[in-house]
Amino acid sequence: MSPGNNTLSSIKITFLGTASAQPSSTRNHSALALHLGGDVWLFDCGEATQHQIQKSSVKMGKIKKIFITHTHGDHIFGLLPLLASRTNGAGGMVDDTDDPRLHSQSSVEADPIEIYGPLGTRAYIRNGLTYTHTILGIPYVVHELRLPTDPDTADHTSLVHHTSELPSGRNILQTGEIPNTWPDIFSNDLVTVSASPILHSVPCVGYVVTENPIPGKIDPKKYIPELRRTKTPLSVMSRLQQGESIELNDGTILVGPQRRPGRKIVILGDTYDPSPIVPIAEDADLLIHEATNAHLPGVDLNTKSDETYETVEERTKSRGHSTPQMAGIFATRIRAKRLVLNHFSPRYAGDDDVNEESRRVMSAIAGLAKENFAGDVVCARDLMSIEVELPK
């Protein structure tokens, strides 16, 4: 995000991996890139995410922050290799005095890669980098979102800090007026990020990225006659647009339109019930919700004859996951405008842009979510990008 520019021209999301369980030839493990202006924030980083980045329009060097929803391997196994590539580091060459990474202390002044995740994220990275003798060319820092049942201070590993790890990583406790949430874990002049636990088989986090209020809609007819009458340059319209008040040379005060809420994006990790995030997720412009399993008799030819929706939902929930119908219910509950489903079972191939059979299955899955949600539903596909539009 360029300094001094206090509005985002566009917010775009690129899905880098949309598989649950095993990756397939058409779906990689979980990761998505949120493009905020020029910067990229990654959410989850499953195995081979850096390969997916190479196939996408995401620029590795633009990745500034990484948010991990939970430490299941399909969401974090790609993090260490990605960090090594992103920071011009790699393992196994520390004895080579010509290794450029050994002279990388000059880049200590570079902004660190900031990583957020639940307890264990810091230990996983520190242990992984230490035992693979990996040196990074840019420092990193890990902020952990601690549950009341977690230790609130310790690092959760006896290893000392990795040479590239800044000691300024925070252990963020649940505070604030809304119970059980981590409010404002990051904010700048463009966006604020808050988080909340969501229910899965292991501790898991959902993130809410909210764009700061944006300029209101300006009605030129309300201002231009006054500006003409007082011979005020029309260029002040841009200040009015920003919500400023302008005093004209005859003492008249023109008040710019009130700022209006910016875009809100809710990015959930794996979940069978994301209820705890409701208070901070309401009225989302975009909800990204997993839909691991579906019951598709007549569409998915592998559907067993004794299966019913109820048995599929029960099995899905018991593994910590959701069906499309559950995602639709949650989207309605938080009054989301748009729902994107991801984290699909490997049985649902992700080549629905070119394969008629896959298209039938994925549109049926979207249809199941629509049974419970009146808004737009999209099934994510690897390397698909979507724009998050400004509210009308």
Ligand SMILES: [Zn+2]
């Ligand atoms: Zn998963």
Ligand SMILES: [Zn+2]
């Ligand atoms: Zn999981």
